[in-house]
Amino acid sequence: MAEPAGISSLTLNRLSVYLRCLRQLQDSDVTHVSSSQLAQQFELSAALIRKDLAQFGEFGIRGTGYRVDDLVESLIKVLGLDRAHNLAVVGLGSLGSALARYLSINDKPFRIVAAFDVDGRKVGHKIGHLTIHHSREIREIIPQTGAQIAVLSVPESAAQRCYDDLADCGIKAVLNFAPVQLKQAPSVRTKSVDFQINLEELAYFLSS
Amino acid sequence: MAEPAGISSLTLNRLSVYLRCLRQLQDSDVTHVSSSQLAQQFELSAALIRKDLAQFGEFGIRGTGYRVDDLVESLIKVLGLDRAHNLAVVGLGSLGSALARYLSINDKPFRIVAAFDVDGRKVGHKIGHLTIHHSREIREIIPQTGAQIAVLSVPESAAQRCYDDLADCGIKAVLNFAPVQLKQAPSVRTKSVDFQINLEELAYFLSS
DNA sequence: ACCGACTTGTGAACGATCTCACAAGCACGA
DNA sequence: TCGTGCTTGTGAGATCGTTCACAAGTCGGT
Numbered sequence: 001m002a003e004p005a006g007i008s009s010l011t012l013n014r015l016s017v018y019l020r021c022l023r024q025l026q027d028s029d030v031t032h033v034s035s036s037q038l039a040q041q042f043e044l045s046a047a048l049i050r051k052d053l054a055q056f057g058e059f060g061i062r063g064t065g066y067r068v069d070d071l072v073e074s075l076i077k078v079l080g081l082d083r084a085h086n087l088a089v090v091g092l093g094s095l096g097s098a099l100a101r102y103l104s105i106n107d108k109p110f111r112i113v114a115a116f117d118v119d120g121r122k123v124g125h126k127i128g129h130l131t132i133h134h135s136r137e138i139r140e141i142i143p144q145t146g147a148q149i150a151v152l153s154v155p156e157s158a159a160q161r162c163y164d165d166l167a168d169c170g171i172k173a174v175l176n177f178a179p180v181q182l183k184q185a186p187s188v189r190t191k192s193v194d195f196q197i198n199l200e201e202l203a204y205f206l207s208s
Numbered sequence: 209m210a211e212p213a214g215i216s217s218l219t220l221n222r223l224s225v226y227l228r229c230l231r232q233l234q235d236s237d238v239t240h241v242s243s244s245q246l247a248q249q250f251e252l253s254a255a256l257i258r259k260d261l262a263q264f265g266e267f268g269i270r271g272t273g274y275r276v277d278d279l280v281e282s283l284i285k286v287l288g289l290d291r292a293h294n295l296a297v298v299g300l301g302s303l304g305s306a307l308a309r310y311l312s313i314n315d316k317p318f319r320i321v322a323a324f325d326v327d328g329r330k331v332g333h334k335i336g337h338l339t340i341h342h343s344r345e346i347r348e349i350i351p352q353t354g355a356q357i358a359v360l361s362v363p364e365s366a367a368q369r370c371y372d373d374l375a376d377c378g379i380k381a382v383l384n385f386a387p388v389q390l391k392q393a394p395s396v397r398t399k400s401v402d403f404q405i406n407l408e409e410l411a412y413f414l415s416s
Numbered sequence: 417a418c419c420g421a422c423t424t425g426t427g428a429a430c431g432a433t434c435t436c437a438c439a440a441g442c443a444c445g446a
Numbered sequence: 447t448c449g450t451g452c453t454t455g456t457g458a459g460a461t462c463g464t465t466c467a468c469a470a471g472t473c474g475g476t
Binding site: 007009012013016017020021042043044078079080081083085093094095097098099101102109110148149172173175179180181183184189191193194195196197198199200201202203204205206207208 | 215217220221224225228229250251252286287288289291293301302303305306307309310317318356357380381383387388389391392397399401402403404405406407408409410411412413414415416
Binding site: 034035036050051053054058059060061062063064065066 | 421422423424425426
């Protein structure tokens with residue numbers, strides 16, 4: 001497509017936002033849109049939209065703007081959402097289960113292919129059509145499943161151990177929900193989604 | 209304490225991380241720590257730790273480092289975690305319930321004082337010791353509860369409507385979990401925690 | 417075929433954020 | 447009391463991210 005040189009997280013995250021907004025336009029049967037229209041409607045920056053997109057190619061038509069369908073398709077390709085991604089979910093507490101449920105509903109490109117927990121009452125049972133394995137079997141089972149991404153939703157105390165196991169057995173990316181500062185493995189792309197930190201930021205603003 | 213001039217989100221989020229790390233040291237009975245020790249042990253930047261802290265005062269002792277207990281206490285004060293914060297939870301699907309449960313377990317400074325959902329089967333029932341109200345009563349009930357922060361975990365289609373209601377009835381901060389680009393109210397400090405965007409970022413790196 | 421209205425893509429200015437490197441300061445022992 | 451060794455707090459510089467402003471390009475009407 002274009003130049004896959006070091007793209008920043010911020011740009012990538014905005015691409016996801018753009019894609020989301022464009023899909024909303026598709027639903028309203030809008031066929032063409034300019035960067036400034038997008039910016040106004042969704043409270044974004046027009047210049048930034050153009051700069052972000054420019055890093056991957058020329059998707060627009062000068063004088064006209066962007067064809068919504070085309071841009072959606074391009075963004076899907078850029079983000080790698082045109083192929084399936086196999087996920088492993090580790091930790092099926094209430095949060096892990098909620099995430100698993102969410103991922104099953106969506107016919108998105110993400111598909112759960114393995115599930116793990118330490119709770120003896122859960123192991124052996126099914127979540128959807130998937131058997132839950134004990135977390136100590138991570139290293140053994142993951143390689144058989146083709147999972148490349150893991151969703152880590154275990155308690156703080158277990159997070160680092162599970163993370164290391166995942167890294168060891170060839171997982172390429174981890175989305176971590178545990179409120180800990182993980183010691184990262186160089187072979188694993190790691191992102192944390194931290195509820196608590198965000199809440200604490202809001203607390204700061206309310207007491208100042 | 210010190211200067212409450214425009215502190216960036218990045219700094220604030222790191223303060224939460226530092227606090228977390230320091231508490232871990234407390235648990236290991238470490239009493240003193242230097243910025244470089246912290247940095248090494250938790251994969252942070254020593255200079256950045258000092259710069260971040262310096263924005264709020266002088267907490268360290270030259271030649272010695274920081275007293276762990278003192279710094280924990282200072283950070284708690286800075287972040288506003290020394291007083292209680294009342295939360296409203298809107299949307300009690302699997303994610304909302306998981307969050308509510310998490311917030312109840314922790315004797316943290318966050319306390320749920322109101323809960324809302326649109327599901328008739330849930331309204332009137334209890335979550336913990338709290339009665340669930342219908343979402344259409346948000347404007348009426350929130351002011352009676354003293355809630356200043358709302359956790360928004362409703363489906364995409366309802367998010368903007370609930371957000372506007374919350375803004376209207378005096379909520380000062382919203383932590384949004386719905387995968388939408390919200391049209392923000394100027395009176396409300398808003399943060400989004402977006403699972404999907406983070407997953408898509410990981411997908412990008414796996415297919416490039 | 418040309419003009420005018422519009423939009424993209426992009427260098428250059430600006431601003432925010434992080435790293436470097438060191439002066440200022442503290443603790444401890446001689 | 448002084449010197450050594452260590453660490454903080456901080457200006458100065460480097461890097462990264464965003465906004466500005468405009469040349470280059472497209473379209474539709476005349």
